[in-house]
Amino acid sequence: MSFINTLDPQLHFITGKGGVGKSTFACTLAHYFAEQGFSTLLVQINAEDTHSRYLECPPIAHAFMKVAPNLEAINLDPEESLKEYLLLKLKSKRLHRLLFDNQVMQSFFRFMPSLPELNMLGKIWYHSQEKLPHKAYRYEKIVIDCPATGHGLAFLQVGEMAHKSVQSGPIAQEAASIQEMVSNPSTSCLHVVTLAQDMPVQETLGLIETVKAKRLIGLGLLVINGVWDVLFAPSLAKAVMQSDSNLEWKEVAQRRILKEQEQQLQIKRLLQRTQPMKSVQLPFEPSGEVSSATLELLAASLKSQLEFQDA
Amino acid sequence: MLEKVLHKKSFLVCMGSGGVGKTTVSAAAGVLVASLGKKTLIVTIDPAKRLANAFGMDALAPEPTQVDPKLFEQSGVSLRAPLSVMMLDMGAAWDTLISDLSPDKTQVNTIFANRFYQYLSRELAGSQEFVACEALYRLHAEHDYDLIVLDTPPTVHALDFLTAPARIVSFLNQEAFRYFLSGQKSLAGKVGLRFLGGAGALAQSVLEKLTGSRFLHELTEFIHALQDIYPPLIERTQAFQDLLVSNEAGFCVVMQPKPASMGEAEKLYSVIKQNKYAFCAMIANGVMPAPKPVESKSLPAKPVGLAKAIEQAYREQSLIAQAEKQALESMQEWGVRSSFVLKLPQLMEDIHSPEGLAQLSTWL
Numbered sequence: 001m002s003f004i005n006t007l008d009p010q011l012h013f014i015t016g017k018g019g020v021g022k023s024t025f026a027c028t029l030a031h032y033f034a035e036q037g038f039s040t041l042l043v044q045i046n047a048e049d050t051h052s053r054y055l056e057c058p059p060i061a062h063a064f065m066k067v068a069p070n071l072e073a074i075n076l077d078p079e080e081s082l083k084e085y086l087l088l089k090l091k092s093k094r095l096h097r098l099l100f101d102n103q104v105m106q107s108f109f110r111f112m113p114s115l116p117e118l119n120m121l122g123k124i125w126y127h128s129q130e131k132l133p134h135k136a137y138r139y140e141k142i143v144i145d146c147p148a149t150g151h152g153l154a155f156l157q158v159g160e161m162a163h164k165s166v167q168s169g170p171i172a173q174e175a176a177s178i179q180e181m182v183s184n185p186s187t188s189c190l191h192v193v194t195l196a197q198d199m200p201v202q203e204t205l206g207l208i209e210t211v212k213a214k215r216l217i218g219l220g221l222l223v224i225n226g227v228w229d230v231l232f233a234p235s236l237a238k239a240v241m242q243s244d245s246n247l248e249w250k251e252v253a254q255r256r257i258l259k260e261q262e263q264q265l266q267i268k269r270l271l272q273r274t275q276p277m278k279s280v281q282l283p284f285e286p287s288g289e290v291s292s293a294t295l296e297l298l299a300a301s302l303k304s305q306l307e308f309q310d311a
Numbered sequence: 312m313l314e315k316v317l318h319k320k321s322f323l324v325c326m327g328s329g330g331v332g333k334t335t336v337s338a339a340a341g342v343l344v345a346s347l348g349k350k351t352l353i354v355t356i357d358p359a360k361r362l363a364n365a366f367g368m369d370a371l372a373p374e375p376t377q378v379d380p381k382l383f384e385q386s387g388v389s390l391r392a393p394l395s396v397m398m399l400d401m402g403a404a405w406d407t408l409i410s411d412l413s414p415d416k417t418q419v420n421t422i423f424a425n426r427f428y429q430y431l432s433r434e435l436a437g438s439q440e441f442v443a444c445e446a447l448y449r450l451h452a453e454h455d456y457d458l459i460v461l462d463t464p465p466t467v468h469a470l471d472f473l474t475a476p477a478r479i480v481s482f483l484n485q486e487a488f489r490y491f492l493s494g495q496k497s498l499a500g501k502v503g504l505r506f507l508g509g510a511g512a513l514a515q516s517v518l519e520k521l522t523g524s525r526f527l528h529e530l531t532e533f534i535h536a537l538q539d540i541y542p543p544l545i546e547r548t549q550a551f552q553d554l555l556v557s558n559e560a561g562f563c564v565v566m567q568p569k570p571a572s573m574g575e576a577e578k579l580y581s582v583i584k585q586n587k588y589a590f591c592a593m594i595a596n597g598v599m600p601a602p603k604p605v606e607s608k609s610l611p612a613k614p615v616g617l618a619k620a621i622e623q624a625y626r627e628q629s630l631i632a633q634a635e636k637q638a639l640e641s642m643q644e645w646g647v648r649s650s651f652v653l654k655l656p657q658l659m660e661d662i663h664s665p666e667g668l669a670q671l672s673t674w675l
Contacts, residue, residue: 018329019567048575090517148329168523199359200330231620239614240621249605249621256624286630288570288638 016193078116185218345394386669405432440475
């Protein structure tokens with residue numbers, strides 16, 4: 001399987017443990033697709049908007065916003081998605097108001113398992129099918145920044161869950177087609193983001209096993225984020241460790257070496273256990289800066305790794 | 312610093328987004344307080360094996376288990392009061408709550424078997440936070456701990472934890488459903504559905520079309536089963552809500568000192584302030600120490616490349632330290648006084664031993 005295949009699907013779901021850089025990678029991938037000339041949509045799921053800092057644009061809300069050439073962004077709101085869904089289904093504003101502006105109905109909708117998630121996925125599905133007058137897809141690539149691991153997997157299973165709980169009627173049918181969209185490897189894939197640290201690696205391995213066992217969704221890239229450059233080759237590291245402990249530079253060097261060694265160990269562990277998944281490594285940014293400049297750098301790094309592994 | 316703030320508290324609630332080291336900091340805070348002579352319980356939701364290992368256990372139990380004080384003595388921290396630790400089992404906590412509040416056993420079983428209960432207790436957003444509060448209340452009422460440290464579930468939105476009780480109550484609000492249901496059981500024991508007025512009938516038929524009738528039937532059954540539990544549940548929720556806003560509870564925010572994490576921390580802080588919860592501290596975990604300047608001529612000439620590597624390591628560490636310092640200073644702009652900011656230095660290695668926890672507790 002080459003990279004071309006890995007990035008072929010239209011829908012790209014991104015998940016990982018909290019704090020590993022899911023949003024960073026979602027923005028990077030969307031930026032990469034847009035630069036390749038694909039008409040791209042970047043989606044946040046009911047999130048505290050973080051994408052606007054990378055894209056250097058106004059806050060992203062529940063409305064399509066053009067943020068760069070070929071790139072639009074949106075932050076889905078569950079209630080708004082539900083309203084849109086009902087309007088689409090009921091085709092009558094009066095009936096819609098009757099259902100939605102009623103407190104009893106509000107309680108009812110809250111009671112329905114996974115309904116908000118289903119509506120948000122449904123909206124993504126709806127827009128993935130949209131075509132322009134000349135028959136091309138409105139969005140050739142859709143990048144979805146999912147909630148953190150546990151919630152992220154639950155999110156991908158809502159179609160199935162909603163189908164089980166409702167069983168009949170239009171909602172059940174839609175849940176089934178959403179499930180089909182997620183689980184079809186030629187339509188959708190899941191990229192898993194992690195840091196090369198013990199706990200995130202542990203959780204990532206568990207996540208990948210679950211996805212495989214349940215055949216939830218096709219697996220895309222394993223993204224190892226925040227990787228420090230190896231400054232100290234083994235011979236240099238050995239020289240540092242054996243040096244006199246009074247040397248004033250020793251602490252800085254030692255701290256860095258321990259970090260590098262731990263990272264390399266975790267990367268090895270990840271790569272061994274996730275075969276044959278393809279992986280990319282994104283560099284650590286010491287200044288911690290979040291801007292479109294950082295995004296450019298990350299997208300360039302992603303591009304060169306994809307091309308290298310493709311060759 | 313933390314010892315002063317915790318002087319009169321019975322609870323310490325540690326909040327923060329995922330991956331910031333909240334569990335480790337909560338554990339270290341527990342060790343600190345026990346070393347000061349307060350009988351302490353640490354309640355975590357994190358099943359990480361490493362944390363259990365750090366307390367000398369294979370796995371954390373779902374009920375309080377006392378930690379062997381000898382573990383920490385070796386690292387120079389003596390626990391002057393008993394320290395216990397437990398892992399909160401969310402599903403079990405919900406089951407206990409329902410069993411406690413239900414007047415009879417048959418009803419408990421009806422509720423447990425209902426799919427809506429499974430959803431409510433295992434998946435509904437806010438559900439975890441709700442039972443975490445509830446468990447805290449129960450532990451406080453049933454035991455005599457001087458301080459309970461709660462490691463909260465990681466939340467997507469800052470508000471989630473603090474607003475969970477209110478949201479769950481409104482979710483279960485029977486007032487709304489009273490209009491929705493006839494409230495009568497027919498002779499066949501089936502529960503009926505009735506909407507008020509003509510518009511209601513229309514709404515019902517639309518809902519049935521959208522979801523199928525079985526769904527509505529099961530929902531109705533669930534709401535009926537909850538009827539007796541609802542009033543005591545409201546009472547209980549009010550009681551622990553009162554406890555959280557009382558002076559007995561203290562809230563701290565655990566965060567990473569990275570520029571990208573500041574937005575989240577600010578949101579948590581402002582939510583605590585707005586709701587008049589007692590704010591204790593911002594705890595920045597893993598702060599990179601600024602390296603002492605090194606002169607190039609003192610760097611080793613051999614092996615080749617070592618001097619260059621050290622210079623680069625030095626440059627990057629300085630850059631990180633500088634960026635973190637600026638990020639932490641920016642908290643003053645939101646009104647956090649620097650005396651309320653606790654900086655925990657980044658340790659050389661991950662914490663997975665009693666020694667590590669002991670060291671961290673002394674920094675607190």
